[in-house]
Amino acid sequence: MESPAPRHFLRTIIEEDLREGRVDEVVTRFPPEPNGYLHLGHAKAISVNFGLAEEFGGRCHLRFDDTNPEKESQEYIDAICEDVRWLGYAWAGEVRFASSYFDQLYAWAEHLVREGKAYVCDLDADRAREFRGTLTEPGRNSPYRERGPAENLDLLERMRAGEFDEGSKVLRAKIDMAHPNMNLRDPILYRIRKRSHHQTGDRWCIYPTYDFAHGQEDAIEGVTHSICTLEFEDHRPLYDWFIDNLPVASRPRQYEFARLNTSYTVTSKRKLKQLVDGGHVDGWDDPRMPTIAGMRRRGFTPAAIRRFCEMVGTSRATGVADVAMLEHAIRDDLNAHAPRAFCVLNPLRLVLTNYPDGESETLTVAKHPSREELGSRELTFGRELVIEADDFRESANKKYKRLVLGKRVRLRGAYVIEATDLEKDSAGRVTTVYAQLVRGTLGEDPADGVKAKGVIQWLHAATARPATVRRYDRLFTDPSPDRDEDFLQYLNPESLVVMDGALVEPAVAAAAPEARFQFERLGYFVADRCSHNPAAPVFNETIGLRDSWSGGEGQGA
Known part of the structure; x- marks a missing residue:
């Protein structure tokens, strides 16, 4: 019998909203930007959004916030869809895209211009930074802020038509350049990007910013609980301003929880890309990477990852989870389900x-x-x-x-x-x-x-099959590699040891890719999903038998 799900503030909010009749059906969404592979932190966000919708009989949408074609690709879209499915979740309806709403978003931008609440600004990036002010000093109004609606509409249409160069003009909201929240200092709504889009092709050469599109997408889809991590807390007043000043049909409510930070791990997309591009790992799905694709290739199980996300809890308190907790969840699941082999x-x-x-x-x-x-x-x-x-x-x-x-x-x-x-x-x-x-x-x-x-x-010498075994350790030697910009100095030179002379049972060599085993007295291993085949078996070490987090050892050894 499964233990009941632990209590947390989001469950309490949803229960009250349903009880008071504020919502009839819970609708959440998981809105990744398709500019990289998902990692362990995303697994937490997936488990929260899909898990809550599932628990309360509602719907969760998978929506790609694809507003920046310069960094996005179909490769990432396909990988993210596969990751969500592999974790055991199903989204409601078709996959959704912010780009599907570009016509509506542009119409709403025109609405703000006609209402005198948005304007075209000619400041370049450097001068715009100067005018923006600092955390302790108010910003200054752009010299283009008082353009009239007619002029701004004309300039916006010419931006859309491709008449101006990238960086020469942007559309900005007219809010308050002295506001203490920097996000409300006349934020950019549209910028010129003469890039082909993976969904819309060359139809657009101006694209909405993430901040302008995000809240309205939720409103279009009827999202009731817009759940995100704490770094978006300061953006909530801006999302509310857009909803207040646009003729939207529904009003999503945003709630923030602390993102999942784990020891011995980096999850910055920029830093993960640096690991890949620098050849420090063998791609985004390298088993040492904290990406979902990497964890899958390492032999982690969806059930164990979901269990870990429950173990660390969901709250607004920021902290760092010991990666040994994840290892414990993986080991516990594999000990119960992985067949033994030599x-x-x-x-x-x-x-x-x-x-x-x-x-x-x-x-x-x-x-x-x-x-x-x-x-x-x-x-x-x-x-x-x-x-x-x-x-x-x-x-x-x-x-x-x-x-x-x-x-x-x-x-x-x-x-x-x-x-x-x-x-x-x-x-x-x-x-x-x-x-x-x-x-x-x-x-x-x-x-x-x-x-x-x-x-x-032991193995019978004449029938044992040769195999390649990859043994893995943590990618970083320091529990907080993110504390320095030069995080590469903490790379573990022994994070991968390849053993080409190993021998396994014949049936194990013939196992399907992603089959998991406990190699007795050694640890848990998985047939590599990319390179394993019966003629040349390849096994990745998932985790050892010893459990340092709980103080015990894996059973069945």
């Missing part, structure tokens, strides 16, 4: 001298220690095996629970063995371990009088 990263030859040469047997091993419905798997067992090189020592103290010369250990799901001899190469490295199988010890229950110090994984 992988040997650094193979060491093991020969069972008392096992008949040329013979083999098939052993049946459970896929999961506590989920019988997952079934079992078959493993070939024979005279020559491979084990993890780190699982053998010539001699060791009592704390070492693996194979030692003269000591016994259990092969997981198979027999107890005792190491009897070894071979080394000219450099003194152990190349082969010889052991004897202890008869009557098949299975997990030890036979009378037979004691084994530990349990190790």
Whole structure:
């Protein structure tokens, strides 16, 4: 039985609005700008907007605020749609675009001009900054502020017709250049951008600003609860001013919550792009990236990401969530659902001298220690095996629970063995371990009088399949890489280690891309969604078994 969703202020607001009859149906929206890939912070916003609509039987729209064609592309649109679907959410109706409302937004801009509440300004960017003032000093009126409505309408139409160069003119709202909120100091409504748009082609050469379009889009769509992060709190008075001064049919209410900040992570689109463009990572979906595409490729599960978003809570208090909480949620989910399998990263030859040469047997091993419905798997067992090189020592103290010369250990799901001899190469490295199988010890229950110090994984040498295994660590060594502009100095040089000599079970090598496993005693891994195939298996490490956040260790190891 699932525990009830935790209480937070947005749920309280919606419950009261429904109870008091202020809204009949909850309508939210997720409005990304299609200028980059979504990241963990967006996952939180998605879970809030889609989750609340789902909880209260309402609708959530997916709307792209595509007002800046210079930085937008269809690639980002497709990736964002895929991310939302992968997280387990469905938007109401068709995908929406701000560009679908360009005609209406332009008509509303004309309305403001006719009402004397907007004007065309010729100040270039540098002079406009000078006139704008500072946080402690009021701005000054533009010398073009008193143009009459007729002149402004003519200039606006000529802007739309492409008569003027980029940067030569903008349309601004006429509000208050001395207002303490900088967003209300005659903000720009339209600017000239002679760029082809991914939705509208070359129909427009002027585009509305995000601030002018955003609130009106909500009004057009009948959004009841416009939920966004705290950085938009200072923009709310501007959105309200537009709604107050335009003939809109509905009035959305904006509510802000604290964005999700996570340790050892950067989520600035500019900085993420810097990582990609600088070759510090292998693309936007690199498993070390905090993008949803990267987390998916790493093997994170939608359920775990949604669970993490619930764990950190929804409030107006800004803070930083420990990334170990996310790791805990991932590990907890995978421990419950991921089938077990054997992988040997650094193979060491093991020969069972008392096992008949040329013979083999098939052993049946459970896929999961506590989920019988997952079934079992078959493993070939024979005279020559491979084990993890780190699982053998010539001699060791009592704390070492693996194979030692003269000591016994259990092969997981198979027999107890005792190491009897070894071979080394000219450099003194152990190349082969010889052991004897202890008869009557098949299975997990030890036979009378037979004691084994530990349990190790193994593979049949002749049937094991070679695979590439990518082991990952955190991308940054510092918990707050964002504190310096030069965040690249905190890159972890060991965030990726590629192991080309690994071996896995045949069935694991044949698994479909994105299949997840617990490689016993190693961690959780996923078949890479981009490059894995049965002829050349590739597995990405999702997370280790140890859980540093809760102080325990992953179960089932």
